[in-house]
Structure formats: structure tokens, C-alpha cells
Amino acid sequence: MTDNPFRAGLETERTPQPCVFVIFGASGDLTRRKLIPALYNLAVSRLLPPGMTILGFALTESSEDQFRANMREAVAQFSRRKPIDEAVWADFASRLHYVSGKFEVPESYQRLLAKLEKLDKTNGTRGNRIYYLAIPPSAFRAVNDNLSAGGLVSNDADRYTRIIIEKPFGRDLASANALNADLHRVFTESQIFRIDHYLGKETVQNLVALRFGNTIFEPLWNRNHIDHVQVTVAEDIGVEGRGKFYEEAGASRDIVQNHLLQLLMVTAMEPPVAFTADEVRDEKVKVLRALKPILGDDVARLTVRGQYAPGHFAGKPAPAYREEPNVSPTSNVETFVAMRLEIDNWRFAGVPIYIRAGKRLAKRTTEISVHFKHVPHALLKHDRLAATPGETSDGSRVEPDVLAIRIQPDEGIGLRFVAKVPGPTMTLRPVTMDFRYGSTFGGSGPEAYERLILDALLGDPTLFARADEVSAAWRFMTPILEAWEKSPPAGYPNYAAGTWGPAAASDLIERDGRAWRRL
Amino acid sequence: MRLALDAVEPELSRLWQEEADKGGAPRIGLFTLVALASELPLLGRAQGVVAEVAATYPSRTIVAMWRQGVDAAVTADAALHRITATGAACGDAIVLEATGGGREWLPENLGHLALTDLPMCVWWVGDLPDFDKLFDRVAVDADLVIVNSGEMDLRDLEKLSMICKRIRDSTALTDLTWFRLRPVQELIARFFDDETALACLTSIERLTIEFNPRDGDVDAASTQAGLLFGWMANALGLKGDTVAWNRGSGWNEVTIGRLVGRFEHRHRDDVPPGSISRVTMECDGARFEVERQEDPQLFKWSREAPGAPVPPQTLRIKTPDESTLLIRCLERPKRDLLYEKSLHLGSKIVRVVAPRLSTRIDG
Numbered sequence: 001m002t003d004n005p006f007r008a009g010l011e012t013e014r015t016p017q018p019c020v021f022v023i024f025g026a027s028g029d030l031t032r033r034k035l036i037p038a039l040y041n042l043a044v045s046r047l048l049p050p051g052m053t054i055l056g057f058a059l060t061e062s063s064e065d066q067f068r069a070n071m072r073e074a075v076a077q078f079s080r081r082k083p084i085d086e087a088v089w090a091d092f093a094s095r096l097h098y099v100s101g102k103f104e105v106p107e108s109y110q111r112l113l114a115k116l117e118k119l120d121k122t123n124g125t126r127g128n129r130i131y132y133l134a135i136p137p138s139a140f141r142a143v144n145d146n147l148s149a150g151g152l153v154s155n156d157a158d159r160y161t162r163i164i165i166e167k168p169f170g171r172d173l174a175s176a177n178a179l180n181a182d183l184h185r186v187f188t189e190s191q192i193f194r195i196d197h198y199l200g201k202e203t204v205q206n207l208v209a210l211r212f213g214n215t216i217f218e219p220l221w222n223r224n225h226i227d228h229v230q231v232t233v234a235e236d237i238g239v240e241g242r243g244k245f246y247e248e249a250g251a252s253r254d255i256v257q258n259h260l261l262q263l264l265m266v267t268a269m270e271p272p273v274a275f276t277a278d279e280v281r282d283e284k285v286k287v288l289r290a291l292k293p294i295l296g297d298d299v300a301r302l303t304v305r306g307q308y309a310p311g312h313f314a315g316k317p318a319p320a321y322r323e324e325p326n327v328s329p330t331s332n333v334e335t336f337v338a339m340r341l342e343i344d345n346w347r348f349a350g351v352p353i354y355i356r357a358g359k360r361l362a363k364r365t366t367e368i369s370v371h372f373k374h375v376p377h378a379l380l381k382h383d384r385l386a387a388t389p390g391e392t393s394d395g396s397r398v399e400p401d402v403l404a405i406r407i408q409p410d411e412g413i414g415l416r417f418v419a420k421v422p423g424p425t426m427t428l429r430p431v432t433m434d435f436r437y438g439s440t441f442g443g444s445g446p447e448a449y450e451r452l453i454l455d456a457l458l459g460d461p462t463l464f465a466r467a468d469e470v471s472a473a474w475r476f477m478t479p480i481l482e483a484w485e486k487s488p489p490a491g492y493p494n495y496a497a498g499t500w501g502p503a504a505a506s507d508l509i510e511r512d513g514r515a516w517r518r519l
Numbered sequence: 520m521r522l523a524l525d526a527v528e529p530e531l532s533r534l535w536q537e538e539a540d541k542g543g544a545p546r547i548g549l550f551t552l553v554a555l556a557s558e559l560p561l562l563g564r565a566q567g568v569v570a571e572v573a574a575t576y577p578s579r580t581i582v583a584m585w586r587q588g589v590d591a592a593v594t595a596d597a598a599l600h601r602i603t604a605t606g607a608a609c610g611d612a613i614v615l616e617a618t619g620g621g622r623e624w625l626p627e628n629l630g631h632l633a634l635t636d637l638p639m640c641v642w643w644v645g646d647l648p649d650f651d652k653l654f655d656r657v658a659v660d661a662d663l664v665i666v667n668s669g670e671m672d673l674r675d676l677e678k679l680s681m682i683c684k685r686i687r688d689s690t691a692l693t694d695l696t697w698f699r700l701r702p703v704q705e706l707i708a709r710f711f712d713d714e715t716a717l718a719c720l721t722s723i724e725r726l727t728i729e730f731n732p733r734d735g736d737v738d739a740a741s742t743q744a745g746l747l748f749g750w751m752a753n754a755l756g757l758k759g760d761t762v763a764w765n766r767g768s769g770w771n772e773v774t775i776g777r778l779v780g781r782f783e784h785r786h787r788d789d790v791p792p793g794s795i796s797r798v799t800m801e802c803d804g805a806r807f808e809v810e811r812q813e814d815p816q817l818f819k820w821s822r823e824a825p826g827a828p829v830p831p832q833t834l835r836i837k838t839p840d841e842s843t844l845l846i847r848c849l850e851r852p853k854r855d856l857l858y859e860k861s862l863h864l865g866s867k868i869v870r871v872v873a874p875r876l877s878t879r880i881d882g
């Protein structure tokens with residue numbers, strides 16, 4: 001690419017090399033909702049290379065025409081661009097192909113290989129392949145092994161094979177390590193792209209820009225100035241027909257082990273020496289390695305779990321988790337988690353990190369808030385403020401500054417600081433300065449899946465989770481999950497749908513003299 | 520025009536206070552965009568375009584225009600931009616009107632009204648006069664100067680090339696037409712992303728650009744085609760020191776070393792004058808083509824190169840309006856060396872067939 005003189009100095013979007021993008025599980029929900037709409041949107045944005053081919057693979061018998069018709073419906077329903085651009089769709093549809101087969105059956109892979117070789121000849125895809133596993137985790141191993149046995153994996157200089165996998169990356173440390181070992185028997189780490197769609201969100205990338213593209217925040221980003229950090233990933237919906245999946249996962253496996261810890265890593269990492277895949281991921285994983293393990297009695301002291309009871313949301317009654325379809329009426333699966341974490345490193349030692357995540361909470365919001373320390377000295381004590389640092393003469397505290405990074409909805413950054421209320425007395429009041437991406441930059445950026453699929457096509461794994469990140473996240477989470485399993489929760493369900501979780505979550509932070517931010 | 524210049528800031532503060540009292544949007548600004556409407560009829564167009572820019576990038580816009588008059592004066596109007604007619608406010612909309620000798624005062628006043636510590640971008644609306652002191656004086660303080668060569672004659676490429684050399688290093692000159700070309704450039708670049716096709720580059724013998732000529736146009740090419748040719752010649756490593764032109768009905772050909780470049784007219788009512796309809800490169804056994812389809816927004820990309828089969832691709836390139844192009848320019852307000860190189864080489868190649876400016880200036 002670099003030798004192409006027409007690219008020299010041209011500021012264009014990046015266009016990848018052509019390949020066959022094979023979707024395992026092409027008749028499934030993820031393919032319909034996310035993958036095909038994202039690929040179509042990349043085609044509309046002219047970001048797919050000539051020759052780029054998409055090959056669906058799943059159990060269902062289907063003709064290619066039928067597959068195209070199904071995918072058209074999916075695009076019509078789920079693409080952010082409406083209506084369908086007929087001319088672009090016609091071109092895109094001509095690149096859609098389908099093979100049916102069973103993941104466990106080697107002959108299916110021979111058919112797949114024959115189809116791939118044919119497409120290489122007609123479409124100029126030159127043996128480049130991306131395998132996207134949109135499949136149940138139980139099928140990972142069969143696909144991985146059969147790809148290898150069928151001769152469908154290569155990593156030569158002149159053609160590549162990459163594999164994209166979806167969470168869950170295991171259920172605990174042992175299964176995650178086993179999955180990594182399986183993958184590594186067939187693929188090198190640089191060929192593996194583990195998707196965590198939070199990393200594809202613009203605002204998460206903007207957190208990196210905020211921290212390392214400015215000079216004013218980073219000097220304050222440490223234990224000397226930060227009192228504590230809060231990370232909230234709150235959903236207002238219930239399990240929405242995914243009861244079967246959720247019964248296996250719970251909030252810790254669905255959100256905390258992956259998305260929430262990813263947010264924490266980006267918030268707390270040291271500046272990488274370059275914005276390249278391994279430099280960034282080296283720094284991220286160090287944060288997880290520095291997380292103080294929560295073991296033994298600390299599990300009960302520093303973690304809270306919950307499950308929603310009936311309640312109401314948006315003026316309508318909302319059922320309990322145990323009443324949701326495909327959920328056991330005696331389920332002990334957690335739909336809410338809160339924890340008090342500590343990062344044992346030079347920068348953050350002693351700074352508590354409070355995290356919470358859950359379903360059927362009061363609001364849909366994902367936010368990281370950095371709470372700065374109280375003023376060290378009540379400068380104005382001879383007027384209205386008293387001698388105790390940060391306290392006014394009437395005993396109330398001067399609110400400390402807060403920097404809030406909103407991931408969704410209303411992506412943006414808010415800074416709360418104190419200002420004087422106009423008038424003859426020195427009365428202080430917290431005010432907020434609000435920056436919203438939507439109103440500042442207009443329009444909407446690409447969706448997370450578009451960005452991540454494009455990065456995988458370009459071979460850039462910066463925004464994907466590396467094996468050691470996944471293991472480190474499980475190393476932290478597994479003892480907590482094991483301890484929870486040993487002592488089943490008492491008093492479930494313990495919070496009403498549409499509220500901010502169980503009372504114990506408030507106790508967790510309030511006993512340190514702090515409170516959850518009002519969201 | 521009803522405000523004295525020193526009343527502009529208080530008026531804007533008042534309007535924003537009104538907005539805040541209604542619980543409206545916060546006051547944000549990313550840059551100051553100055554639009555110099557060189558002729559009175561361009562005023563409305565400039566105002567419409569800057570309003571659309573502000574809806575994407577909240578900013579302060581200052582549209583300046585001038586008219587004949589005995590008394591030297593500059594007066595102003597101040598209002599707020601809104602995302603939609605009744606939507607949130609998204610920037611300051613200032614209009615300056617200079618009469619008589621007041622035109623000379625514009626540069627200083629634009630400087631006073633520019634937002635503190637944020638980039639100042641200046642857009643010259645319409646054709647650029649051969650030499651205008653006002654342009655130079657405003658350009659001196661600007662971070663970005665935006666012109667549109669698409670509204671100029673072919674000979675003006677040389678004028679732009681000279682301006683580029685004249686303005687100081689910290690000011691970037693950019694061109695709406697350059698941004699209009701961007702998607703086509705990207706399609707051309709993707710011909711050579713693989714080794715097999717790349718190998719054909721050194722043997723390209725023929726390069727054809729079809730464009731929609733302006734009514735009664737006598738120029739050998741549109742400025743857009745000239746700029747595209749400059750870019751391609753630069754990528755092909757051509758120097759342009761010795762060029763030989765040949766002319767027929769509806770076409771012009773230039774020979775530079777081994778390459779024959781051909782500019783062909785293709786009249787179309789459904790695309791703006793100057794627009795490119797087809798680019799073809801040919802060499803022994805290989806052909807690379809980007810061609811506009813019947814639907815003027817659809818382009819077919821096709822490549823026939825030995826040993827590298829690839830199916831053709833159909834892509835949509837929406838014809839961008841002026842505000843979209845301006846927004847693109849404003850995304851990266853910095854010097855674009857590739858534009859400068861393409862402009863210098865393109866103007867050097869076409870000056871032979873668009874000689875009027877050169878003779879006047881050289882002479």
C-alpha cells in the first residue's frame with residue numbers, strides 16, 4: 001500500500017485489502033442486527049475494497065438468493081442509513097454468498113474451502129480471509145479445530161487469515177485460558193481479534209484523546225488530586241428475550257468482566273509510548289494486573305450483587321427478573337453488581353474506584369466520573385467558610401470538582417466546579433460546564449461495529465482485547481464469582497425494577513463518606 | 520445594517536443570555552469563519568452556506584460585503600445561528616457591510632471580531648480577482664484561506680499557485696474543488712493497491728479525463744480536470760518541463776514524456792460545469808477506469824490488469840454542495856502539501872494553453 005504513489009499524501013479514509021469475510025452463524029441474531037448492517041454501511045461509505053466478498057455459513061439450508069433477501073430485510077430494519085440505496089445494495093448483494101453446513105462436520109469445511117477458492121479466482125481476494133464467529137461459545141472449539149484441519153488457515157506474507165470472536169471469552173479464568181490455548185494452537189495472537197464493542201465507541205476513544213491530547217488533565221490524573229472514581233454502566237431494559245443467555249452470564253459476565261473493566265483500563269492506564277496496538281494494550285493490561293484482588297471476607301465487604309423485583313419503568317409495570325421468559329423462577333443470577341476496587345500502583349494507590357452495572361436500573365446511562373479532592377484549605381474562612389478544609393461555616397461541604405465522561409447516551413464531557421454566586425456575600429455554588437459531541441461536531445459517527453470491522457479488515461487490533469487482557473480480567477473476577485457461588489445470595493430479589501439497585505450498593509460507597517453521583 | 524461595530528459583542532451576549540434564560544444550548548465556538556462576498560449577489564449564498572457550516576461546527580461566522588458609497592463606513596448585523604429554524608442556537612452570525620473606503624477597514628475589524636485564540640478561516644466567495652489587496656491583507660491573519668478554483672478559469676490555477684507561494688507558511692490555502700475531487704482520487708488510488716496492478720504504473724501511456732465544459736468554454740480543460748491531472752502527473756512522477764499540446768474539436772491532448780493526457784468534453788446537464796465524468800488510464804493490456812453512470816451520483820470502478828482479476832464496483836459519490844465542501848475543508852485547517860504540489864504542476868502543464876494571466880503578469 002505504501003508504495004502506491006496515488007496514496008502518498010492523500011488524506012482519505014483507509015481502504016483495506018480485499019478478502020472473503022466469512023460469517024459463521026450467518027442466520028443468527030448478531031449477523032442480522034449488527035454485522036450485515038455494519039458491512040452495508042461501510043459499502044455506502046465506500047470503505048469496502050473492490051472484490052470484497054461476504055460468505056455466510058450456518059446450519060440452515062438456504063439458497064444464495066434467499067440469503068440475500070434475508071440480509072436485505074436485516075439492512076432495511078437495522079441499518080442506520082435509511083432507506084436502502086438500491087444501487088449500492090445491488091453491488092453489495094452481488095458480493096454476498098452462502099454455504100450451509102454443520103460446524104462439527106469436516107466435510108462442511110471442504111465445501112467451504114472449495115467455495116473460497118472459487119471466490120478467490122473470480123473476485124481477486126487472493127486467499128485473504130476473515131472468519132467472524134457469530135456463534136454460540138459451545139461451538140468455538142469445533143470451528144477452530146475444523147478450520148485448522150481443513151487447511152483453511154494460513155499466515156503467509158502474501159495472504160492473511162484473521163479470526164474475530166465475540167464475547168463471552170470464557171466463563172472464568174480456566175475456561176478463558178483453555179479458549180485462548182485452543183485459538184493459539186491454530187492462530188497466532190496477531191491473527192485473533194476479540195471484539196468488545198465498547199472499544200469501538202467514539203467516546204471511549206475520545207477518553208484517550210481527552211487524557212493524552214491535552215496537557216491540563218493528565219497532571220491531575222493521580223492520587224494527589226483524585227479522591228475517587230465512579231464507573232456506571234446502567235441499562236433500563238430487562239433481559240429482552242435473552243433470558244437463556246443471561247441465566248448463564250449474569251451482570252458480572254455480561255458487562256463487568258469485559259465492558260466495564262475495559263472502561264476502567266482506558267481511564268487508568270499510563271500514557272502509552274505510541275498509539276499502536278501493542279503499546280496501548282501493554283498499558284491497559286498493567287491496570288488489570290495492578291487491581292487489588294478481592295478475596296475471602298473482602299468479597300462480602302467490597303462487592304454487592306442484586307436481582308430485580310417487579311417495579312415500574314416509564315410509567316408502566318415492569319416484571320421481576322424471575323418472571324422473564326426462559327428464566328428460572330428460583331434463579332439466583334445477578335442482574336446488578338457493585339464493587340469497590342483499588343488499583344495498587346504509583347498513580348492510583350489509595351484511590352477507591354466504585355463500579356456498578358445492572359439491568360432495569362432507573363436510567364440508561366454509561367459514565368465514568370472522576371471526583372477530585374476537597375479544597376485543602378478554606379481560603380475564605382474569615383467570610384462565610386469555616387476552618388475545616390472544604391467545609392462552609394454552616395457545616396455543609398464545598399462540593400469538590402468532578403469530571404464526568406458520558407459514554408452513552410448524550411456522549412460528552414461535563415466538568416463540575418465551584419463558582420461564586422453573584423452578590424455581596426461569598427456564597428459558593430457548584431456549576432457545570434458541558435460539552436456534547438453531538439452539538440459540537442454535528443452528525444453521528446460510525447457505529448461501533450463499523451469501526452471495529454473496518455479495523456479488523458485493515459489488520460489493526462488496537463481496539464480489540466488481547467489474550468492477556470482477557471486472562472487478567474478473569475483472574476480478577478474469578479475469585480469473586482467462586483465466592484458468590486459458594487454462598488448463594490440471601491434476599492433476592494433485592495431491588496425494584498426502575499431503581500438504582502439494592503440498598504447495599506449505597507451502603508458500599510456511603511460508609512466511605514461518599515455517594516453515588518446523581519445521574 | 521443597524522449596529523455600530525462596538526455594539527456587536529454586547530448584542531451577541533444579550534442574545535445568548537436570552538437563549539440561556541430559555542434553557543437553550545451552551546455557547547460554543549470552534550473557529551471564526553469569515554466569508555468575503557466579493558459581489559453583492561453572493562451575499563445571500565454566503566449567508567446560507569455559513570449557516571449550514573455553523574449547524575455542523577458551532578462557530579462564529581462573519582460575512583463581509585461591500586458596496587459603492589461616498590462615506591466610508593462599516594456597519595453590522597448580529598444574530599444567532601440555529602441548527603434548524605426553531606432549534607437550538609449554534610453560533611454567532613455577524614454580517615459586516617462596508618461602504619466606500621470602509622472596505623479598507625475590513626481586515627482590522629475582522630481581526631477584532633474573531634473569536635479569541637481560535638482559528639480564523641477565510642472563505643473568498645466566488646471568483647478571485649487577479650490582484651486584490653483586501654484578499655492579501657485578510658489572508659495574512661488567517662489560519663486557513665479557502666477558495667474555489669471551480670468558479671475560476673483555467674488560467675487562474677496559475678494565480679492560485681502564485682498565491683500559494685506568496686502567503687506565509689502558517690497560512691494554509693485550500694480549495695473547495697480539491698475536496699470535490701477527493702472521492703474520485705480515492706477510487707483512482709485503489710487501482711494500485713496491489714503489487715500486480717502497481718507494476719503497470721510505469722508503463723501507463725494514455726490518461727483520459729472527460730469533463731463537463733462550461734457553456735461556450737474555450738479552455739482546454741476545466742480547473743477541476745486540470746487539478747486532477749496535476750495530481751495524477753505528480754503521482755506518476757512527471758515533471759511538466761516540456762509539454763506539447765494538440766487540439767481538436769471537443770478535445771485537447773498534452774504529451775509529457777511517454778504519456779499522452781487527453782481532456783475530452785462530455786456535455787451533461789445533470790452535473791455541475793467542470794465535473795469529471797470519466798478517468799481512464801491505459802497501458803499495454805491493462806485498463807483502469809472510473810466512470811460516472813447515468814445516475815450522476817453513481818460511479819463504476821473497473822480494472823482490467825493481467826493476473827489481477829477483480830469484479831467492477833459500483834459506488835455512490837453524492838455531489839457535495841458548497842457547505843459540505845466547506846465543512847470538509849474546515850475539518851483539517853492546515854497546509855496540504857499534496858494540493859500545493861498538484862496545483863503547481865497542474866498549472867505549469869496547462870499554462871501553455873491558458874496563457875493570458877502569465878503574459879500579463881510576466882509582461
Ligand SMILES: NC(=O)c1ccc[n+]([C@@H]2O[C@H](COP(=O)([O-])OP(=O)(O)OC[C@H]3O[C@@H](n4cnc5c(N)ncnc54)[C@H](OP(=O)(O)O)[C@@H]3O)[C@@H](O)[C@H]2O)c1
Binds near residue numbers: 101166
Ligand atoms: N445477538 C447479539 O446482539 C450479541 C451481542 C453480543 C455478543 N453476541 C455473541 O455472538 C454470538 C452469536 O450470537 P447470536 O445472538 O447471533 O446467536 P444465534 O442467533 O443463536 O445464532 C447462532 C448462529 O449459529 C448457527 N449455528 C449454531 N450451531 C450450529 C452448528 N452446529 N452448525 C452450524 N451452524 C450453527 C446458527 O445457525 P442456524 O440458525 O442455521 O441454526 C445461527 O446462525 C454469541 O457468542 C453471542 O454471545 C451476540
